[in-house]
Amino acid sequence: MKKLWDISPPVHAASPVFPGDTPYAQSWNAEISPGCPVNVSSLTLSPHIGAHADAPLHYxxxxxxxxxxxxxxxxxxxxxxxxIGVRPLIHWTHLAHAAHELPPRVLVRAYTRMPMDQWDDELPAFAPETVERLADAGVVLIGIDSASIDPASSKDLQSHQVIRRRGLRVLENLVLDEVPEGDYELIALPLKLMSADASPVRAVLRQL
Known part of the structure; x- marks a missing residue:
């Protein structure tokens, strides 16, 4: 069996979300009992919780x-x-050491340890010129281990606007703490939510 790296953070009531966004909540509609053979729950959550794929509708x-x-x-x-440790913006010079003959998907690890239990107002993000360079190199999907490819304080979302204009896809909130730099197979399929601006994904990397 080829090795798998699970790069999705756990999703639960304590999972951080953008300030003002909808946190995870779960209630039980049915519980196993003498008159009921199953447990059935209801979920309320932002589609941007945990590892997720933004849709163009988001921006x-x-x-x-x-x-x-x-x-x-x-x-x-x-x-x-x-x-690792680059703040606030990841520039091309931070990626150039590993940017030769890029595959169509690039994930960037910026945290030493991804903060899975608290919101980071100073999260690392992509400089828009970096996204342009990645698109020029033939990349079709970018990902990062922070909650956004733009700074949390951004009002114009310049990197999101680059992916809109260049037709890229994006993954956010990945956990890359244990993943060595190198090449893998990415599997991170969004749910078929026909009117949603994003979707949680169970993102994994598989050894080539």
């Missing part, structure tokens, strides 16, 4: 919902590049 009022996206970007050869 473009005319953009496609996540359930309409072609899945091919979310599955296939991928490179993990380390830019």
């Amino acid at each position: 473009d009022p005319q953009g496609a919902a996540v359930g309409l996206l072609d899945l091919s970007a979310f599955l296939g050869p991928c490179r993990v590049i380390h830019a």
